[in-house]
Structures are given as structure tokens and as C-alpha cells.
């Protein structure tokens with residue numbers, strides 16, 4: 654196993670991260686190193702995103718790149734890195750925890766093993782979605798576009814949406830979503846669907862979309878197959894991208910912005926018809 658680390662200037666770190674997540678959708682580790690932020694991806698030698706691609710993605714923000722062999726206990730370190738995440742105000746709180754952490758008595762929990770997929774619950778973009786989801790009145794069908802580990806789809810099913818469908822272009826994400834749904838004892842369907850190639854996104858009254866700007870703009874322009882959403886949570890946006898995406902959904906789908914939440918440099922939008 655190799656750990657490939659890129660150090661980028663702090664001022665440009667969030668922009669670099671947004672680009673990196675396109676190349677490493679299963680997520681990147683973030684380490685604060687003062688003036689620079691280190692982003693690391695893990696993989697077997699042939700499975701890592703290619704170096705020229707990574708360099709191009711982070712552009713002028715790049716300070717240096719290092720690679721190191723990870724010792725045999727890397728999976729234990731990986732587990733130590735994933736801590737439970739508490740989201741929402743007291744009374745409505747939801748805890749997302751990995752299966753290797755003990756359950757907390759009385760807590761409303763979603764158990765997520767991200768495996769190779771994105772979505773431990775810890776990333777700002779996921780947390781912001783969960784916070785907005787916790788403010789909605791649960792019920793009816795829900796679609797999670799880019800379901801990753803299934804964290805949002807499973808949270809929706811636990812909260813009372815039904816039926817819930819997660820789609821992702823990545824095979825590992827579909828497998829992780831189905832596996833995690835079973836562990837949580839909720840009914841969630843998941844299937845492969847490439848939002849860029851497979852036509853319009855599957856609609857539902859409630860749609861969750863933690864995707865990056867280009868995909869959100871694509872979904873806004875293409876619209877939805879089947880039921881038109883009445884509520885859509887769009888996340889994965891940097892603060893300066895939010896107005897553009899809100900306007901694209903208003904033009905393309907008639908969904909208009911009702912609230913906006915910030916976490917770090919990231920923004921999530923609640924859009925409604």
C-alpha cells in the first residue's frame with residue numbers, strides 16, 4: 654500500500670481539495686501542517702490516481718508531493734482515523750459511526766463502513782447535507798445522487814423516507830451502500846448510474862445531491878426522469894460556486910433556494926419548489 658501525499662498552500666487548499674476529490678472520489682485524508690495542508694490518497698501502486706493528473710488538479714497551489722510505503726498495519730491506522738461524527742442539534746442529533754466503534758446507548762446512530770467509497774460523515778459536504786436533512790419533515794421517496802458509502806441514503810431511510818434509492822457510477826459505492834443498508838437494517842436500493850452518460854437523474858420528491866459543481870450543473874441542466882423533486886439538497890460546493898448552482902437549478906428545474914449552510918469553505922443549499 655502506498656500513501657501519496659500532496660502539500661498545498663492553505664489559502665488555496667479547499668479549491669485544490671475540490672479538484673482532488675474528482676480524481677480520488679473515495680476520499681482523501683487531510684492533515685493540517687500549519688501554512689500548508691497535506692492531502693493524502695492511499696492505494697496499491699497501480700490503483701492510485703496518476704501523478705501528472707494530481708499535479709494538474711492542484712495547479713499552482715502545490716508545494717510538494719511525497720510517496721511512502723505504508724506498513725502492514727495500515728488498515729488499523731485507517732480505522733483509528735475514522736471517528737464517530739455527531740450531526741444536528743441536541744434532540745435531533747444523528748451519530749454516524751464506523752462499525753469498529755462501540756455504539757452509544759440512547760443515540761440515534763447510522764453505522765457506516767466506507768470501505769473504498771466516499772462518505773464517513775466527517776467531510777463538511779456530507780455533514781452539511783445531514784444537517785439540512787435533519788430539518789426536513791421525513792416521508793415519501795428519496796433519491797441520493799452520488800451515494801458513495803450510502804451515508805445520506807441510509808440516514809434518510811432511518812429518518813423515515815421510503816422508498817430510498819442511491820445511485821453512483823462507481824461499483825464499490827453501490828456495493829458499500831447495499832452492505833451498509835443491511836447492517837443498519839433499513840431498506841435502500843442502490844444501482845449504478847452515471848449521471849454524465851446515463852441520461853437524466855432519477856427523480857423523487859426529495860433528492861440529495863452531494864456532488865461537485867460540474868455534476869450539479871449537469872443535473873440542473875438535464876432535469877429529472879420520473880417524479881420531479883419538490884425538495885433538493887445540493888452540496889459539494891465551494892462558497893463562490895453556490896450562486897451559480899442555485900441559479901442553474903432555478904432556471905432548469907424551478908427549484909429555488911430556501912437556505913444555505915456553510916462549513917469551512919463548503920456550502921450546501923436547500924432548494925424547494
Ligand SMILES: C[S@@+](CC[C@H](N)C(=O)[O-])C[C@H]1O[C@@H](n2cnc3c(N)ncnc32)[C@H](O)[C@@H]1O
Nearest residue numbers: 771772779799800801821822823847848849863
Ligand atoms: C462527494 S461524494 C458523496 C458521497 C456521499 N453521498 C456523501 O455525502 O458522503 C460524490 C459521489 O458521487 C459519485 N460520482 C462522481 N461522479 C459521478 C457520476 N458521473 N455519476 C454518478 N455518480 C458520480 C462518486 O463516486 C461519489 O461517491
